[in-house]
Amino acid sequence: xxxxxxxxxxxxxxxxxxxxxxxxxxxxxxxxxxxxxxxxxxxxxxxxxxxxxxxxxxxxxxxxxxxxxxxxxxxxxxxxxxxxxxxxxxxxxxxxxxxxxxxxxxxxxxxxxxxxxxxxxxxxxxxxxxxxxxxxxxxxxxxxxxxxxxxxxxxxxxxxxxxxxxxxxxxxxxxxxxxxxxxxxxxxxxxxxxxxxxxxxxxxxxxxxxxxxxxxxxxxxxxxxxxxxxxxxxxxxxxxxxxxxxxxxxxxxxxxxxxxxxxxxxxxxxxxxxxxxxxxxxxxxxxxxxxxxxxxxxxxxxxxxxxxxxxxxxxxxxxxxxxxxxxxxxxxxxxxxxxxxxxxxxxxxxxxxxxxxxxxxxxxxxxxxxxxxxxxxxxxxxxxxxxxxxxxxxxxxxxxxxxxxxxxxxxxxxxxxxxxxxxxxxxxxxxxxxxxxxxxxxxxxxxxxxxxxxxxxxxxxxxxxxxxxxxxxxxxxxxxxxxxxxxxxxxxxxxxxxxxxxxxxxxxxxxxxxxxxxxxxxxxxxxxxxxxxxxxxxxxxxxxxxxxxxxxxxxxxxxxxxx
DNA sequence: GGAGACGGCGCC
DNA sequence: AAAGGGCGCCGTCTCC
Numbered sequence: 001x002x003x004x005x006x007x008x009x010x011x012x013x014x015x016x017x018x019x020x021x022x023x024x025x026x027x028x029x030x031x032x033x034x035x036x037x038x039x040x041x042x043x044x045x046x047x048x049x050x051x052x053x054x055x056x057x058x059x060x061x062x063x064x065x066x067x068x069x070x071x072x073x074x075x076x077x078x079x080x081x082x083x084x085x086x087x088x089x090x091x092x093x094x095x096x097x098x099x100x101x102x103x104x105x106x107x108x109x110x111x112x113x114x115x116x117x118x119x120x121x122x123x124x125x126x127x128x129x130x131x132x133x134x135x136x137x138x139x140x141x142x143x144x145x146x147x148x149x150x151x152x153x154x155x156x157x158x159x160x161x162x163x164x165x166x167x168x169x170x171x172x173x174x175x176x177x178x179x180x181x182x183x184x185x186x187x188x189x190x191x192x193x194x195x196x197x198x199x200x201x202x203x204x205x206x207x208x209x210x211x212x213x214x215x216x217x218x219x220x221x222x223x224x225x226x227x228x229x230x231x232x233x234x235x236x237x238x239x240x241x242x243x244x245x246x247x248x249x250x251x252x253x254x255x256x257x258x259x260x261x262x263x264x265x266x267x268x269x270x271x272x273x274x275x276x277x278x279x280x281x282x283x284x285x286x287x288x289x290x291x292x293x294x295x296x297x298x299x300x301x302x303x304x305x306x307x308x309x310x311x312x313x314x315x316x317x318x319x320x321x322x323x324x325x326x327x328x329x330x331x332x333x334x335x336x337x338x339x340x341x342x343x344x345x346x347x348x349x350x351x352x353x354x355x356x357x358x359x360x361x362x363x364x365x366x367x368x369x370x371x372x373x374x375x376x377x378x379x380x381x382x383x384x385x386x387x388x389x390x391x392x393x394x395x396x397x398x399x400x401x402x403x404x405x406x407x408x409x410x411x412x413x414x415x416x417x418x419x420x421x422x423x424x425x426x427x428x429x430x431x432x433x434x435x436x437x438x439x440x441x442x443x444x445x446x447x448x449x450x451x452x453x454x455x456x457x458x459x460x461x462x463x464x465x466x467x468x469x470x471x472x473x474x475x476x477x478x479x480x481x482x483x484x485x486x487x488x489x490x491x492x493x494x495x496x497x498x499x500x501x502x503x504x505x506x507x508x509x510x511x512x513x514x515x516x517x518x519x520x521x522x523x524x525x526x527x528x529x530x531x532x533x534x535x536x537x538x539x540x541x542x543x544x545x546x547x548x549x550x551x552x553x554x555x556x557x558x559x560x561x562x563x
Numbered sequence: 564g565g566a567g568a569c570g571g572c573g574c575c
Numbered sequence: 576a577a578a579g580g581g582c583g584c585c586g587t588c589t590c591c
Contacts, residue, residue, distance in 0.1 A: 232586055234570050253571060278572060281585050307581050311575090318583045321574035351575090404579060412578035469580080476580040480575090512575045512581090 001134045004160040009058055011159050015070050016051050016059040019077030024104070026080040026166035027051045029087045030150065030158045032143055037290070037316045039086065040301035042093055047143070047150050048158050049091070053077075055166040058159040062150065068095040080104045080169045082123045082161075085195060085304070092196075098502055099193040101185070106168045108188050111305040112180050113172070116452070116473070117462035119308075127164045130171040135164060179458045187457065188304060191488040194495060195304055197505035199518065200297030201319070201334045201558070205288045208333045212287075215280035222273035226266075231273050240266060255416045275326070283323065283330055291317045302510065309477045310459045310484040312510060320511050324562075334509075334558035336518050343524065344561035345531045345552040346514035347486075347539060349374050354482045355406045357456065357543035361438025368546050375399055382431040396420075401428045405439060406479045408472035446474040455481035456542050482542065483513060490538040491515060494531055509558075516558065528552055 019025055027050070034044035049070055050060040061070055071091070081087050084105040088097055110121050118125070124135040139157040143150075150158070222231060229236045237252045244266060249256055254274070257267045291298050298317060306313020314320045323330045336342045347353075352374050356364035367377040375398035379385040387394050400409065400418050411425030420428070433440040446453065450465040453474050461477035463470050487510065494515070495505055506527070509516040515535070519527045532550045539548035551563035 230587080232571095233588085235587080251570080274571080278585075282573070282583095306583095309581060311581060313582050315583055318574085321572085321583070323573060325574080346575095400579095407579040407581095409579045410577090414579095416578080468577085472580060480581065483575090514575085 001128065001132055003134050003136070004163065006156055009056055009159055009163055011058045011060055011155065013060055013062075015061065015066065016053070016073050019053070019074045021076050023053055023077035024080060024166075024169060025051050025053050025074050025077045026055075026162050026169060027074070027087065028081070028158065028162040028165055029090060030143055030154070031090060032150070034143075040089065040316065041293075041299060042090070044090075046090075046094065048155065050158055050162045052162050052166050055163050055170070058162055060155065060159060062155075064094050067091060071095050071097065078102045078104060080106065080165060082106045082126070082165045082168070084108075085192060088196060092503065096502075099196075099500070101189060103189060103192075104169055104184075105189075105192065106165055106172060108192070108305060109172050109176065109180070109184055110168075112183050112188060112459070113176060115305065115308040115310065115459075115461055116464070116477070123161060123164055123168070126168045131164065131167050133164065133167075135160065180460070183457065183459055187459075187485055187488050190492040191304055193502075194488070194491045194505075194507065195302050197495065197501055197503055197507065198299075198302065198510075199504045199506070199508045200293070200295070200299035201508045201516070202295075202297050202337055202518075203288070203292055204333045204335050204557075205292055205296065208288055208330075209285055211329055211333070212280055212284040215276050216284065219273060219276035219280050222269055222276065225269065231270060232277060237270060258419060279323065287317060300509075304488075307480075307484075308461060310455065310461075310481040311512060312484070312487075319509050322558075324559075328559040331559040331562065332557045336556050339520055340518050341521050341524050341554045341556060342508070342558060342561040343517050343519060343527050343531060343552065343554045344514065344558065344563065345528075345535055345550050346511075346563065347483075347535060348549045348551050350483050350486075350513045350539070350548075351406060351479050352402055353539070353546050353548060354456070354479050354543055355439065355442070357546050358478055358482070359436075359438045359442030361436045361442070363436055364439065365546055371547065371549070375402055378402055378432065378435070381435045382428075397424075397428060401432050405429070405432055405436075405443070407476050408443075443475055446478070447471045449474045453478050455485050457482070457485045459485060486539050486542050487513065487515070489542075490535045493538060494534045497530060497534060498527070514562075516561070524554055528554060 029049050030047040031044040032047045046064040048060055048062050049067055050058050051074060052058045079102060084103060091097060106126060107121050110126055124137060127133045127135050142154060229240060234252050241249055241252065244264065246260060254271055257271060260267050300314045300319040301316045303313045353368055356368060363381060367374055375394045376387045379387050379398050397420065400414060411422045411429060414420040414425035415422050450463060452460045452462045454460055455478050459481050461473065461481060463474055491507065491510060495507060498506060506517045506519050508518045517527060517531065532552050535550045536548045553561050553563040555561035
């Protein structure tokens with residue numbers, strides 16, 4: 001593997017020339033003293049901005065007052081970044097950058113082309129794979145500790161980075177096919193601007209801290225009850241359970257302990273403790289201290305392609321796993337500003353609808369066309385049951401069966417996860433695939449694929465047939481990924497229709513199939529109507545012939561707004 | 564004292 | 576023999 005040499009490039013410490021339409025310009029920035037876990041927030045200091053038109057001559061400035069002029073000169077060209085979200089967010093601290101479609105992101109494009117095939121998409125990974133060039137990691141890691149002024153060696157390496165980005169672009173451009181290019185232009189590129197526009201969610205920090213304190217104290221009571229051991233240590237917990245006579249347990253996770261809860265006080269205490277411990281550690285005081293900003297809002301770092309399926313992910317903090325099932329207390333802490341309300345919309349039974357489209361299962365499609373509840377109707381067709389919406393069998397048996405059918409759930413999983421006896425689980429799954437035989441054919445067809453599978457809009461997921469779980473990936477990725485495609489299109493379309501804002505848009509959170517916006521109270525009804533319309537239109541144009549349904553609500557906090 | 568693996572668990 | 580997909584974050588434990 002090669003490394004770049006200084007004599008391969010020329011560094012000019014001046015503004016770039018005026019770009020012409022059609023110029024392809026790689027751009028890269030460097031920042032010093034960035035706070036870890038806050039790379040997505042305005043921390044650190046500007047160090048350099050570099051670009052190259054040809055992979056040889058690099059224009060590089062270190063004076064932040066020249067950023068605007070630098071970018072103005074590049075305006076007519078196509079901008080190439082590796083992880084544009086980062087550079088654009090930080091450049092916006094110095095220059096107004098409007099959403100533009102003349103943009104290429106080597107990271108997102110590589111993810112579009114190779115999700116599932118590779119798991120690492122750093123610039124160094126791409127340079128290694130595509131260019132056979134080694135970008136030294138050591139130098140890259142010196143930027144954080146650096147003082148504001150970069151050393152000569154750091155400047156050279158930042159120039160190498162922008163050259164690598166340009167060369168990776170060239171390599172991708174010759175290889176990318178029409179399908180992947182469309183995904184970029186129609187879905188990921190527009191959605192990138194949504195992520196850059198997101199506002200944070202406002203948090204009632206007082207309420208959160210009271211909650212955190214209570215959970216901490218309750219967790220402490222359990223620690224005091226078992227002073228001889230550490231309840232947070234699975235190893236010690238397993239030892240204790242063995243002493244109590246539960247010798248064949250090989251895990252202490254909740255699923256394995258549920259069967260013994262009625263007879264074992266320790267197991268019961270342990271699970272109580274775990275819940276409180278999780279709440280007070282992951283969602284404790286630190287959460288506020290670490291992430292709440294001076295405007296009382298929380299700004300998460302959303303990765304546009306966070307999962308190989310195409311889903312987003314969220315971190316620092318993760319806004320996708322705030323507790324909601326056992327208690328609404330946490331989501332009550334996410335609030336709207338005084339004159340505003342939160343509007344919260346999610347697609348109902350989104351994944352079963354997508355599965356019915358992909359499989360073209362006639363009976364499932366019929367149920368959705370008749371606007372019926374999929375779980376109730378499946379029970380009727382499978383067993384002749386006549387369930388009400390509140391019948392526990394709907395939630396406890398039918399939901400796992402219908403949803404699990406697109407994941408590859410087995411009767412063993414059903415027993416472990418839902419305490420459904422294996423015999424009954426087997427019966428449920430058999431009845432499901434007997435009744436919905438299109439789904440069985442779809443499943444069996446997907447299971448045979450060994451190369452890649454695609455979403456409705458063509459997003460690829462590369463399979464590794466030698467990897468455990470590959471068959472289920474083939475089954476589930478098109479379903480999960482199509483849902484992600486719809487989400488991205490809907491989020492962009494809504495903002496486009498509502499009125500675009502480059503930063504601090506009305507959109508405040510996105511959770512897989514759920515979109516949250518915060519709007520002035522008097523615009524609430526219009527927002528509800530528009531968001532619902534857009535989400536239904538987008539879903540129905542994707543799964544053509546199958547109606548979509550959106551549940552939408554509003555309120556002063558997230559819990560009340562959630563339908 | 565930090566990195567990384569692991570067990571565990573929050574959400575969709 | 577194993578036994579549902581996708582994430583990110585916590586504490587523990589081990590290693591250096």
